[in-house]
Amino acid sequence: MKNYLSLLIIFFSLVFSGCGKKEMNFNYRNNPEPLVRNAYIKLPLGSVKPSGWLKSQLELQAAGLTGNIDDFWPDLVNSSWRGGDGEAWERGPYYLDGLVPLAYLLENDSLIRKAQEWIQPILASSSDSGWYGPAKNKDRWPLAVANKVLMQYYEASGDSAALNVLIKYFRYLHDSPPDWPDSEWRGVRAMENAVTGYWLFRQTGEPWILETIESIQRNSSDWTSYYEKFPWDSAASTDKKIPLNWDSTGLTAHVVNNAMAVKYPGLWYQQADDERYKKAVFSGIEKYDLNHGQAGGRFSGDEHLSGKSPSQGTELCSVVEYMYSLEELYSIFGDNKLAGRIESLAYNSLPGTTTPDMWAHQYDQQSNQVLVSGAKRDWSTNGEFSNIYGLMPNFGCCLANMHQGWPKFIRSMWMATDDNGLALVLYGPSVVKAKVAKGNEVTITEETDYPFRGTISLTIQTSKSVKFPLYLRIPEWSDSVTINFKDNTVTVKGGSEHKLNERWKNGDKITIEIPMNIRTEERYNSSLAVLRGPLYYSLRIDKEFRAVKINYDNFGYKGSVDWEIYPKSDWNYGLLLGKDLMRGLKVKENPVGKYPFSDNGDMVWSADSGKYVINTQDPPVVITARGIKIPGWTMKNNSADVPPVSPVKPEDDPQRITLVPYGCARLRITEFPVMDIVLMEDVIR
Numbered sequence: 001m002k003n004y005l006s007l008l009i010i011f012f013s014l015v016f017s018g019c020g021k022k023e024m025n026f027n028y029r030n031n032p033e034p035l036v037r038n039a040y041i042k043l044p045l046g047s048v049k050p051s052g053w054l055k056s057q058l059e060l061q062a063a064g065l066t067g068n069i070d071d072f073w074p075d076l077v078n079s080s081w082r083g084g085d086g087e088a089w090e091r092g093p094y095y096l097d098g099l100v101p102l103a104y105l106l107e108n109d110s111l112i113r114k115a116q117e118w119i120q121p122i123l124a125s126s127s128d129s130g131w132y133g134p135a136k137n138k139d140r141w142p143l144a145v146a147n148k149v150l151m152q153y154y155e156a157s158g159d160s161a162a163l164n165v166l167i168k169y170f171r172y173l174h175d176s177p178p179d180w181p182d183s184e185w186r187g188v189r190a191m192e193n194a195v196t197g198y199w200l201f202r203q204t205g206e207p208w209i210l211e212t213i214e215s216i217q218r219n220s221s222d223w224t225s226y227y228e229k230f231p232w233d234s235a236a237s238t239d240k241k242i243p244l245n246w247d248s249t250g251l252t253a254h255v256v257n258n259a260m261a262v263k264y265p266g267l268w269y270q271q272a273d274d275e276r277y278k279k280a281v282f283s284g285i286e287k288y289d290l291n292h293g294q295a296g297g298r299f300s301g302d303e304h305l306s307g308k309s310p311s312q313g314t315e316l317c318s319v320v321e322y323m324y325s326l327e328e329l330y331s332i333f334g335d336n337k338l339a340g341r342i343e344s345l346a347y348n349s350l351p352g353t354t355t356p357d358m359w360a361h362q363y364d365q366q367s368n369q370v371l372v373s374g375a376k377r378d379w380s381t382n383g384e385f386s387n388i389y390g391l392m393p394n395f396g397c398c399l400a401n402m403h404q405g406w407p408k409f410i411r412s413m414w415m416a417t418d419d420n421g422l423a424l425v426l427y428g429p430s431v432v433k434a435k436v437a438k439g440n441e442v443t444i445t446e447e448t449d450y451p452f453r454g455t456i457s458l459t460i461q462t463s464k465s466v467k468f469p470l471y472l473r474i475p476e477w478s479d480s481v482t483i484n485f486k487d488n489t490v491t492v493k494g495g496s497e498h499k500l501n502e503r504w505k506n507g508d509k510i511t512i513e514i515p516m517n518i519r520t521e522e523r524y525n526s527s528l529a530v531l532r533g534p535l536y537y538s539l540r541i542d543k544e545f546r547a548v549k550i551n552y553d554n555f556g557y558k559g560s561v562d563w564e565i566y567p568k569s570d571w572n573y574g575l576l577l578g579k580d581l582m583r584g585l586k587v588k589e590n591p592v593g594k595y596p597f598s599d600n601g602d603m604v605w606s607a608d609s610g611k612y613v614i615n616t617q618d619p620p621v622v623i624t625a626r627g628i629k630i631p632g633w634t635m636k637n638n639s640a641d642v643p644p645v646s647p648v649k650p651e652d653d654p655q656r657i658t659l660v661p662y663g664c665a666r667l668r669i670t671e672f673p674v675m676d677i678v679l680m681e682d683v684i685r
């Protein structure tokens with residue numbers, strides 16, 4: 001009798017514990033206990049591939065700096081990470097953090113071989129203690145980056161040697177005393193290790209890995225309190241109180257550290273299961289926007305956080321790191337605002353700070369960027385070459401670190417869900433091949449010219465019909481989105497998520513129509529930015545590219561040129577808008593060209609002819625608007641002065657002005673003063 005009773009107790013306890021639990025994905029590992037379950041599961045690298053214009057963009061990247069710099073940049077040519085005797089710190093791992101995913105997403109054999117030439121010496125360097133990398137490096141910071149490289153490499157290649165190196169290194173961290181000083185990069189950025197740590201825990205389930213992460217969290221910089229207090233706000237910026245140094249306080253005002261650290265409380269939330277950490281993340285993002293926010297989804301930092309004026313700069317490293325932080329945070333929290341922000345950065349700030357051919361990049365980009373040249377500007381701490389498009393303007397970190405932007409974005413476009421379905425998170429032309437339901441493999445092809453157009457067509461390929469949920473993110477800026485599938489039409493409000501829980505058969509199609517309405521966003525001094533879908537639009541300024549020699553050797557390699565860009569037309573326009581925003585605005589759509597983010601007149605490297613040529617294609621979208629010149633708005637310290645406070649009283653006649661996507665405009669006004677509408681109502685009519 002006693003036995004029956006205990007069996008009965010076991011039976012009921014199983015039933016009840018089962019009731020309390022959410023479903024868990026059979027095909028991809030979400031966080032096991034004791035971690036908090038994540039909202040979405042990142043698919044292994046290679047599951048999502050680019051297509052359409054996005055594939056062209058990655059091919060440009062492969063043919064540009066990413067596919068070439070380790071052949072001519074001495075810091076990479078002789079890198080100790082690949083067995084040389086040169087640079088032994090962050091530059092090798094930074095480069096690989098983008099090269100490895102790029103090579104595998106493009107299935108480009110020569111890039112995969114190139115990546116292997118780096119990876120093999122790294123795998124071979126793993127020592128008995130668990131430490132790895134160049135013998136002369138004793139600093140943990142570059143290994144935090146190399147960990148992410150090996151994690152991606154393992155996912156794409158299945159090479160278990162990479163997994164073993166990571167397990168041994170985390171053992172090393174577990175068994176060694178904490179070494180995370182607040183005054184050093186490795187301490188300020190220590191929780192970067194947690195990205196790989198939690199991934200490793202999902203692979204192995206080893207509880208000591210969580211002990212390692214807990215020790216890092218407890219013994220490194222306290223970013224959670226930082227986001228709660230947020231000491232470096234607008235007032236600190238105006239009063240020049242932001243510490244422009246490299247000690248433990250200055251490092252917390254450093255733009256790249258901020259862009260990386262915003263994910264740290266979120267990473268720790270998985271283990272802490274405490275809302276405090278989630279709140280720190282979202283309030284941090286809000287405070288960046290409020291105090292340092294820039295058009296294009298980023299925040300300023302021309303090395304140190306530098307306020308909201310549209311002539312302040314944002315370092316490229318911080319754009320790609322912010323994107324990566326948000327991609328991690330999206331999988332943890334599943335908040336659609338984060339996904340919208342990733343698109344904003346990827347489709348505006350990222351392309352706007354490289355040349356269309358991806359042979360040159362800026363250190364600092366500006367929203368109102370009217371002169372690209374070597375000259376003194378009001379940066380917090382950066383040098384005079386920071387806004388030129390070149391090989392390594394100001395400093396070489398961005399040249400090493402920029403490569404992760406596009407490939408990691410693509411990897412995050414689709415994610416898996418706990419109910420064995422898929423979520424379409426970030427829109428753009430792509431193909432996902434993944435397991436759904438009880439292990440059925442499906443391929444979904446997403447055809448679209450998004451973000452330039454709002455029509456998205458999904459086609460499902462499956463060997464047999466299979467029921468699984470498909471979640472669609474409905475962008476927060478859209479009014480109402482129409483979805484057609486299996487003879488059904490539904491209309492969904494923006495900012496939501498729509499679940500299609502259907503039995504899908506081979507060839508099933510889903511079309512999504514996102515209306516690309518034009519809207520405005522209030523910015524510095526009540527200026528306005530113009531948006532259409534996820535894209536910001538900037539004033540087109542006629543320009544002249546001048547190849548220059550600056551204060552470093554650019555090695556004269558193929559397309560490697562440093563460009564200054566000079567304005568050849570006026571830029572000091574205010575926007576003339578009617579109460580009906582669309583009145584006076586004309587949108588023209590053009591085919592997406594060979595260089596998706598370029599404007600007519602840009603210099604682009606032509607691999608076919610082996611020289612620079614002038615691009616003659618218009619951007620995929622061109623908007624005609626009306627503007628009025630503001631004579632009093634001039635240059636100050638080699639940048640456009642802050643826009644005069646809007647509304648501005650007109651002194652001149654209206655003219656036609658042209659707006660192009662921010663990412664296509666290397667000279668631009670993005671934050672426009674607005675002309676006094678009441679006065680001008682007659683004119684626009």
Ligand SMILES: [Zn+2]
Nearest residue numbers: 315317397398
């Ligand atoms: Zn940088």
